[in-house]
Amino acid sequence: MGKRLTASHLRRNIYRILDEVIETGQPVEIERKGSVVRIETKGQDKSIFEILTPHPGSIVGAADDLVHIDWSQEWKPDLP
Numbered sequence: 001m002g003k004r005l006t007a008s009h010l011r012r013n014i015y016r017i018l019d020e021v022i023e024t025g026q027p028v029e030i031e032r033k034g035s036v037v038r039i040e041t042k043g044q045d046k047s048i049f050e051i052l053t054p055h056p057g058s059i060v061g062a063a064d065d066l067v068h069i070d071w072s073q074e075w076k077p078d079l080p
Helices: 007-024 063-067
Strands: 003-006 028-032 035-039
Touching: 003 007, 007 028, 007 035
Parallel strands: 003 028
Antiparallel strands: 028 035
C-alpha cells in the first residue's frame, strides 16, 4: 500500500505528489469523505529494482560474480 493523504494535502501539493508517483512508482491514496482514491502510474511494468536509485560505491552485478572475486589483497589477518 502506498501513502495515504487527505484531499487538502493533495490540493496543496498536487504536482509534487504526481512527480513522486511517477519517479518512484509507488501509488498514493487520497481519502475524502470516507472514500479512498488511488493515484498510480498506468501500466507499471517496472520492478522495484528498476526504480531504485544507484548509490555511489555500491557494487553492481550478479551475486555469483562476487563469490569468485579474489579478496586476498583485502584480507588483513593481523587486525583484531
